[in-house]
Amino acid sequence: MLPRTQELRNWTSEKKCRKVVDNLAKKHFTAVYCATAKEAADYIMKEAASAQSIGFGGSLSVADLGVAARLAEQGKEILNHGAPDLTPEQRVAFMKRQQTCDLFLSGTNAVTLDGCLVNIDGHGNRVAAMIYGPTKVIVVAGRNKIVEGDIADAIRRIKDKAAPPNAMRLERETPCAATGFCNDCDAPHRICHVTTIIDSKPGATDLHVLVVNEDMGL
Numbered sequence: 176m177l178p179r180t181q182e183l184r185n186w187t188s189e190k191k192c193r194k195v196v197d198n199l200a201k202k203h204f205t206a207v208y209c210a211t212a213k214e215a216a217d218y219i220m221k222e223a224a225s226a227q228s229i230g231f232g233g234s235l236s237v238a239d240l241g242v243a244a245r246l247a248e249q250g251k252e253i254l255n256h257g258a259p260d261l262t263p264e265q266r267v268a269f270m271k272r273q274q275t276c277d278l279f280l281s282g283t284n285a286v287t288l289d290g291c292l293v294n295i296d297g298h299g300n301r302v303a304a305m306i307y308g309p310t311k312v313i314v315v316a317g318r319n320k321i322v323e324g325d326i327a328d329a330i331r332r333i334k335d336k337a338a339p340p341n342a343m344r345l346e347r348e349t350p351c352a353a354t355g356f357c358n359d360c361d362a363p364h365r366i367c368h369v370t371t372i373i374d375s376k377p378g379a380t381d382l383h384v385l386v387v388n389e390d391m392g393l
Contacts, residue, residue, distance in 0.1 A: 185388060188318045191288065192386045195321055198290030202375035205383040206290075215315055215385045216240040222313060222383065223251065223278055230273030231255040232301040234282030236315045236392035242280070256300075270300040279309035282392050283384075284337050285329035286316045292373040292384070293322075293329035295338065297366035306373065311381045317391025326372055334359075334367065337393045342366050 177185070192208055199206035209215040219242050223229060229251050231237060247253050254276055256269040273279055281301055285293040292314065296302045305312055322329040339351035342365070349365050350358040376382050 189388050191321055191323075192318055192388050195286055195288060195290060195316075195386050196384075198288065199286075199384050199386070202290050204290070204376045205381070207383065207385050209385050209387045212240055212317075212387055212389050212391060215387050216242050216245075218385060219280065219313055219315075220245060222311065226251065226277035226311070228252040228254060228272070228276040228278075230269075230276040230279040230304060230309065231257070232273070232279065232281035232304060233257045234280070234301075234315065234392060236282035236317055237280045239391060240315070270298070273300065273304045274308040276304075276308075277310045279304045279312045281305055281312065281314050283314050283316050283320055284333040285322050286320050286384070286386070287326065287329055288321060288323045290375075291326065291329070292316075292371075293326060293333065294371050294373075295330070295333050295367050296369040296371070299369040302369060302371040305380075305382070306371070306377050307380055309380075311383070313383045313385065315385050315387065315391060317387050317389055319390040320392070321386075330370065338367055340393050 196206040196208045207218060223246055229246055231243060243253055243255060254269045254272050256266045283292045284295055294302050322332050334357040338357055339355045342349045342352035347364045347366060349362045350360050
């Protein structure tokens, strides 16, 4: 049994998650509320049944679901440019293949309460695949990604909470990777080159958004 404080926090988070789902649905996304990460993983496995090639956008939220190994066991082609021991050429080839795969899996850096997906990329390969190309896209958004303010607040969330630890994780030579704080730098290896705002479902993309009532990713 959960402590009362945690129970109340989960109740509040559920209300916010469901509000986001409602607003995403109004913008024609296939939006799904998931009470747990396991529900999100099960949804992905079901949607992946007819897919052969599956791209991974480098998301910690998706990685933590553990679906890559399960899908590989089914004989799916896993296009994960972050896999260890890949050569630079193989990494680029995977990123290009992700643009036309059967199913592309990604997280999102932020989702506003009114249903906008906001992301910042270094190369742009992840956000490009989210917008157009793959047969189906599934985006996983933990409750910690919900922003109650506007687009500017979403961008600030990304730069304050996501970019510094991601730069450190990717071993980038940027000020934030050393200090833990965004310096709005112009370092050549920065991971903040491309900013995208998906206001509503892209016209030619079957885009699903799973809003999960658990903290997921950065």
